[in-house]
Amino acid sequence: MKNMKSLNILLVSFLACLCVACDQDNKGSIYQADNINASFTFSELELSAPASSPIINVPIYRGITNEAATVNVTSKVAVQGISVPTSVTFQAGESVAYLPISLGSSVEPGQSVSIELTLDASAIGEGCIGTTTVLASLTLEWEDGGSCTFIDYTFSDGASAKGVKIEHGKGTNMYRIVQPWIAVYGYGPDGFVNDTGVQFIFNPADNSIQWKMSSSGVVADLDKGTYTFVWPSQYADRFVLANEGNDYYTSMFGLVEGDGYYSGFSFEFIWDEGWPGK
Secondary structure (H helix, E strand, O other), rough: OOHHHHHHHHHHHHHHHHHHHHHOOOOOOOOOOOOOEEOOOOOEEEEEOOOOEEEEEEEEEEEEOOOOOEEEEEEEOOOOOEEEOOOEOOOOOOEEEEEEEEEEOOOOOOOOEEEEEEHHHHHEEEOOOEEEEEEEEEEOOOEEEEEEEEEEOOOOOOOEEEEEEEEEOOOOOEEOOOOOHHHHHHHOOOOOOOOEEEEEEEEEEOEEEEEEEEEHHHHEOOOOEEEEEEEHHHHHOOOEEEOOOOOEEEEEEEEEOEEEEEEEEEEEEEEEEEEOOO
């Protein structure tokens, strides 16, 4: 209820901004781009786009719509490489325009970045929202990437499972092995309750792979605790990542819940179907 009440207050404030503009418009004045009562919808926005098309569109509204108008926009971006236009243009009669922000390759899928946007002060009407903070992120669209034989050396001396699913992130070189430990050991008291799988980047130039850094490794819950497979860059010289064709072997650290890092976390997978290096 508290969130709904806050939302209602914001909507009332936003609508009041537009209503003031409409009252002024009815008086027959001709309004230029410096008094169109422009406004963002909220002071904070969360927007995401697929990694295959990394552009988010931020809506900007106005109350005076009788003429075309351009509003300047300034931005503060936490990550380099993000492209933000310096203005947005409304066509005559349009009450909303969209500011297209290109996240490009600067944002990893799953990562959120903060972008602060401010409208030119002369275009903002009374009660309107002139500044907003956008929390932008990219999502991966997963498609079939084949299958593999997964061999685990962490919890056994080489227990394995065939036909373990691999998925591909559309428009990227990102792949993931889907729940390999569950495929090997199953669910229940002697197996895994939860297994998020492993994500990696395939390098088509030499058929090698690289794991996503740190906490983007594997998370798997056993009855005995939580194990997170991690690849911290500061310890990279202590890990092994090698392949012969479609046969990949890796060793990395395991972050054991409440107990710190452990070595000896290792596994192998043979990319049987769908290997891009064919």
